[in-house]
Every structure is written in structure tokens, then in C-alpha cells.
Amino acid sequence: MAQKPMTKTQLVAALAEKMDADKKAATTALDAIVAVITDEVSAGGAVTLPGVGKIMCRERPERMVRNPATGEQFKKEADKVVKMTIAKALKDSVNE
Template structure:
């Protein structure tokens, strides 16, 4: 397994793909991240074609077990960010 792309490497790759400078690519990436964060935080979902869907899921109050002591405790309701990977990306990864 290779190391994940850093933001600097991602910016360089986007700048090259867009045939633009790194400052413009950084602004574009930051804007995309900001939009996704805002949309998911308010309970919406964002679909990135060919990549997948990022959404927020509500989890109800539930009983959980402390693995160290075995004690049952009540966990409050919360929200969890989920990502569903697109079939197109899965197919490309499995074909390699």
C-alpha cells in the first residue's frame, strides 16, 4: 500500500490537470472541502460523480459495552459521517 496523497501533492496534481497555478488549485480544493463540510454538517449529502456519496447519518440512543470492564452504558444519540463509494471507482480499483 502506498502513502496517501498529501494536500501539497493533491494541489500540484490538480494544478497540472487544470493547467493552472498552484494558488488557483489550492483555492479550488479549499472551496470544495468547505462546501462539502457545510452541506454534510447541516444534514445534507454530496455526490462526487465517479467517487461516491458523502452524507450524515443519525444514530439513535443505544446501549454500548465498555470493553475494559464489560459495563453496559447508555450512549446518547449522535450523528456519523458516512461515505458510499461509487460503483465506477470500485470497478476501476478491482480491475487494476
Template sequence: MSQKPMTKTQLVSALADACGSDKQTANRSLEALAEIVSKEVAAGGAVTLPGLGKFQCRARPERMVRNPATGEQFQKPADRVAKVTIAKALKDVIND
């Protein structure tokens, strides 16, 4: 399990090979997808990529947190975080 993660260059090359297109087109497609998902999630929406998962924005309430270095507790204001839920199809592929 110590395999290095796929780089963007490797992903673009694999995408270009799979689609039968050139690397520039694959790169533009990947960047467009990332931009669309980012904008939708930042606006509070959700995006489902079939077979991969669901990207959504989740609101977290105001809460007490602790600084691990000093042990000091303080109130952290409410914020929003991105959440990714993995699709069952991907889980099945991983566990087979």
C-alpha cells in the same frame, strides 16, 4: 498495498497539473470544495461527487455500548455520523 497516502501538497500539485493552473488556485479550489461538502453534510444534506461517491449525514439512535477496557455497559445518546458511499465507477476502476 503499503503505499503511503497522497498528502494535501501532492494532491494540490496533481490538481494544478491536471487543470493547467497554478498551485494557489488549485489549493483554493480544494479548500472550497471541502468547505462546501462539510457545510452541506453538517446541515443534514448529502453531496454526490460524480465518479467518487456520495457524502451524507446519518442519524444513529440511542444505544447501549460497552467500554472495551472495563467491560462496563452504558447508554450512549443519539448522534449523527458522516457516511461515504463509494461510487460504482470508482469501484470498477479499483477492481480492474
């Protein structure tokens, strides 16, 4: 059975424990990290989280797509998507 993902509250509690700090400091640290990643990726850059992976913004070209309900094909405009490449160290730690 699959586990539920860790919530922000659980993440803050675990982070506070690892940092030997209170939950308020852990929340501030987590919010700051998220803000830095968001700013950098939305500006078209990339952020590498050592041991976790690389988060980047990638542009997708204009393309033809199909509506699965009707089978109708139409042109989808170019857009941007956020991609994450997982670090080898994390992949290896999961498969141990």
C-alpha cells in the same frame, strides 16, 4: 506494502497539473470544494461527487454499548456520523 495516503500538498500539485493552472488556483479550488461539502453535510444534507461517491450525515439512535476494558455496559446518546458510499465506477476502476 501499503502506500501512504496522498497529502494535501501532493493533491494540490496533481490538481494544478490536471487543471493546467498554478498551485494557488488549485489550492483555492480544493478549499472551496471542501467548504461546500462541509457546509452541506453539517447541515444534514448530502453531496454526490460524480465518479467518487456520496458523502452524507446519518443519525445514529441511542444505544447500549460496552466498555471493552471493564465489560461495563452503558447507554450512549444519539449522535450523528459522516458516511461515504463509494461509487460503482470507482470500485470497478480499482478492481481492473
